[in-house]
Amino acid sequence: MSIITLDNMTRCYGSNVAVNxxxxxxxxxxxxxxxxxxxxxKTTTIRVLLGLLRATSGAASIFGLNVWKHSPRIKAxxxxxxxxxRLYPWLTGHQAIRMVAGIRGxxxxxxxxxxxxxxxxxxxxxxxxxxxGMRQKLGIILAxxxxxxxxxxxxxxxxxxxxxxxxxxxxxxxLAMEGRTVFFSSHSLSEVEQLCxxxxxxxxxxxxxxxxxxxxxxRAAREVMLTWKPGVSPPADAPPFLRVHTREDxxxxxxxxxxxxxxxxxxxxxxxxxxxxxxxxxxxxxxRYYDEGETP
Amino acid sequence: MRGLLVKSIRETWLATLxxxxxxxxxxxxxxxVMPTFLNEEAARWLEVEFVQMMLKAILGSEVxxxxxxxxxxxxxxxxxxxxxxxxxHLMVICTRVPVGxxxxxxxxxxxxxxxxxxxxxxxxxxxxxxxxxxLLAMGCAGNMVGQxxxxxxxxxxxxxxxxxxxxxxxxYIAVAGVAMLISALTTRRxxxxxxxxxxxxxxxxxxxxxxxxxxxxxxxxxxxxxxxxPFVILRSEGxxxxxxxxxxxxxxxxxxxxxxxxxxxxxxxx
Numbered sequence: 270m271s272i273i274t275l276d277n278m279t280r281c282y283g284s285n286v287a288v289n290x291x292x293x294x295x296x297x298x299x300x301x302x303x304x305x306x307x308x309x310x311k312t313t314t315i316r317v318l319l320g321l322l323r324a325t326s327g328a329a330s331i332f333g334l335n336v337w338k339h340s341p342r343i344k345a346x347x348x349x350x351x352x353x354x355r356l357y358p359w360l361t362g363h364q365a366i367r368m369v370a371g372i373r374g375x376x377x378x379x380x381x382x383x384x385x386x387x388x389x390x391x392x393x394x395x396x397x398x399x400x401x402g403m404r405q406k407l408g409i410i411l412a413x414x415x416x417x418x419x420x421x422x423x424x425x426x427x428x429x430x431x432x433x434x435x436x437x438x439x440x441x442x443x444l445a446m447e448g449r450t451v452f453f454s455s456h457s458l459s460e461v462e463q464l465c466x467x468x469x470x471x472x473x474x475x476x477x478x479x480x481x482x483x484x485x486x487x488r489a490a491r492e493v494m495l496t497w498k499p500g501v502s503p504p505a506d507a508p509p510f511l512r513v514h515t516r517e518d519x520x521x522x523x524x525x526x527x528x529x530x531x532x533x534x535x536x537x538x539x540x541x542x543x544x545x546x547x548x549x550x551x552x553x554x555x556x557r558y559y560d561e562g563e564t565p
Numbered sequence: 566m567r568g569l570l571v572k573s574i575r576e577t578w579l580a581t582l583x584x585x586x587x588x589x590x591x592x593x594x595x596x597x598v599m600p601t602f603l604n605e606e607a608a609r610w611l612e613v614e615f616v617q618m619m620l621k622a623i624l625g626s627e628v629x630x631x632x633x634x635x636x637x638x639x640x641x642x643x644x645x646x647x648x649x650x651x652x653x654h655l656m657v658i659c660t661r662v663p664v665g666x667x668x669x670x671x672x673x674x675x676x677x678x679x680x681x682x683x684x685x686x687x688x689x690x691x692x693x694x695x696x697x698x699x700l701l702a703m704g705c706a707g708n709m710v711g712q713x714x715x716x717x718x719x720x721x722x723x724x725x726x727x728x729x730x731x732x733x734x735x736x737y738i739a740v741a742g743v744a745m746l747i748s749a750l751t752t753r754r755x756x757x758x759x760x761x762x763x764x765x766x767x768x769x770x771x772x773x774x775x776x777x778x779x780x781x782x783x784x785x786x787x788x789x790x791x792x793x794x795p796f797v798i799l800r801s802e803g804x805x806x807x808x809x810x811x812x813x814x815x816x817x818x819x820x821x822x823x824x825x826x827x828x829x830x831x832x833x834x835x
Contacts, residue, residue: 282833321676321832341681349677355670368575371568372678411674 270297272419272450273318278327280313287313289474290327295452295467300445302461302482303454305471306559311454312352314471315423318452319349331419345373348412352423352454354404362392362407369411377414384410387440388433401428409437413444420444422453426460438464458552470558477558482551489554490524492547493532501540508535524553569680569688577658581696584654588700589707591646596711599637621776638721639796641708642729645769651700651733652740652765658696659744660757662689663827668754672832686824690745697737701730725799732805735812736793740765742819749827789815 273295280288288310295301305311316322317329320340329336331343356365362385370377385392388406396404405428412420420441426434441451441464455461461468462482469479478485493511497503497519507513510527519542525532529546536544620636623643641647662685666672676682705726712721721729744761751757772790774781785791792808 316832319673319677321673323829323831340676341679341684343679344677345679347677349673351673351677353670354674356674357671368568368572369678371571372675372680374568408674412677 271295272297272332273301273452274328274330274333275314276328276330278314278317278324278329280310280317280322281325287474288317288471291471291474291476293469293476293479295450297450298445298448299450299466300441300464301450301452302465302468303452303471304456304458304461304468304555305454306456308473309471310474311471312423313474315352315421315454318421319344319347346418348415348417348420350408350412350420350422350425352427354408356396356404356407358397359395361395362390362410365396365407365411366392366414369414373415375415380414380416381410384414388436402430402433405429406433413440417449419450419452422451424455425453426455426457434460458555462551470555472559485551485554486549489549489551490526491529491549493521493523493525494543494545494547495521495523495536495539495541496543498540498542504539510535566684566688569685570692573662573688573692576661577692577696580654580657581699584650584657585700585703588647588650588704589710591644591650592641592704592707593711595641595644595647596708597714598711599640600712600715602637618777623773635721635725635799636796638726638799639729641721642733642795643793647704648769651697651737652761654696654700655693655737655740655744656758656761658693659689659741660748660754660761662686662748663832664748664751664757665754667752667832676832682828683824686745686749686820686827690741690820693741693745694738697734697741701734701737705730721799728798728804729795732793732795732798732809732812735809735816736789738816739789739792739812739819740816742816742823746819746823746826749823749830 271294273293275291275293278288278291279286291310291314303311303314313322317324318331318336320336320343323337332346334343336343357368360368363381366377366381370381381392385406388409390403390406390410392407394403396407399407405425409422409425412422422441425437429437438460441453445451445466453464465482467480468482468485470477490512495503499519501519503516503519503521507521507523508531510525510531511521511523512526513521513523515522525546532546623640662675663672663682666675675685708721708726740761743764744757747757747760747764751760768788768790771781771785771788775785775788775791776782789812792805792811794805794808798805
């Protein structure tokens with residue numbers, strides 16, 4: 270079952286098309302990464318989902334409900350962290366939690382305190398005295414305290430130190446294992462690699478990829494290092510499934526564009542001293558998607 | 566809705582209390598000074614044509630010798646300081662949501678919660694209306710305290726005072742409606758405050774010019790101040806039902822349009 274469905278959703282700002290005919294299904298219980306360069310249309314899409322912007326055309330729904338018409342009902346089960354998080358400067362962490370609890374009509378003191386311990390945040394400090402990272406933690410706590418079915422996070426790790434980034438990733442994984450759906454936007458490829466089941470990539474408002482991360486891995490180039498025995502000259506031309514980046518004496522560093530079987534078969538005919546094949550390099554793949562000049 | 570009301574009250578009570586205290590102080594001073602001054606000096610001052618003109622502009626009617634008590638009572642409620650305190654309070658309260666939230670960037674957090682924009686607008690309106698009652702009550706208390714020192718003969722008739730206060734509250738509703746509409750239309754709080762100020766100033770200007778300038782008189786019905794004339798109320802001892810209705814309906818319509826605009830508008834990241 271899809272928790273989020275976008276059907277040919279387009280959003281324009283005047284003549285500028287921010288998101289162009291975006292169709293997307295986010296499965297229930299998935300960790301869905303929403304990637305793209307700055308200005309790619311990620312935040313606009315999230316704002317449409319939150320009912321802050323209206324789609325120019327097409328449809329967007331969460332839990333099967335239209336995001337514009339049923340926005341308050343939908344948001345009862347959604348936790349949202351904005352990309353450019355701004356909080357009420359005069360409130361302390363405790364007061365912010367109480368305010369959100371009052372509006373949600375729930376008691377959130379206990380889960381709020383528990384999350385604050387998890388993220389090592391002192392809730393007695395006023396927001397105006399908090400650092401950016403502390404405010405981000407408070408934003409995460411406010412988004413997750415009511416145990417939502419769907420979590421929408423716009424670049425959640427920005428401002429967090431590596432320890433807290435890891436804590437958040439662990440937390441989001443545990444939420445997904447409990448059946449919650451996590452939809453988050455990010456620039457960070459390592460974050461996506463660590464966390465996601467599914468990935469969608471937007472470039473200039475257009476969806477250029479949307480698939481399971483495992484499928485992407487099979488298509489991602491692997492780094493290969495070939496070293497020939499002393500006295501043996503490497504061939505003049507590389508085979509078509511290898512893209513050579515550097516040639517140093519007897520050693521080639523390349524990206525493998527085809528299957529490992531082809532490589533092993535070809536390597537068997539070479540007089541090699543060493544052969545190593547790295548993990549699928551998603552970064553190279555993502556860069557190709559991000560790159561304006563290339564079609565994926 | 567309850568949570569929104571609590572949030573709104575928490576954010577506004579101090580401003581309401583401060584403006585209320587200022588109004589209390591001013592009304593207690595003017596409640597004492599005006600009757601004393603007019604009783605002692607009225608006859609002399611009312612002979613000066615310019616003073617008569619100014620009083621006519623402020624009160625909307627000529628002040629004759631026997632109507633000094635009514636004039637004193639009316640000035641206490643039509644004095645620019647009183648109106649500016651009320652309208653400044655409205656500018657602070659009514660521009661908090663949505664324009665203040667949009668400007669500050671906190672609208673994302675607020676509308677990320679399960680609240681409808683109409684509920685948000687209504688809760689703000691309710692708190693604004695309740696604050697108006699608190700302000701007027703504090704002003705009225707101040708006025709009564711001031712008049713205690715003058716003596717009962719110089720005091721304003723309670724029935725007339727009630728009619729003036731209800732009429733003033735209707736004016737407050739009218740300005741609140743405009744303020745909420747402007748708040749729903751804009752994205753910068755400063756611009757919203759400036760726009761409200763310009764509208765209120767234009768109303769004042771139109772109202773003050775109308776007695777002296779024919780073209781202004783022809784369009785004076787466009788000014789909300791035209792429907793608030795305490796001196797006429799105190800003199801006639803009647804309730805200005807028509808004026809109260811015009812102001813209340815106008816405020817309700819403006820606020821309603823504001824709710825529709827806010828419910829339909831896009832909220833882009835500022």
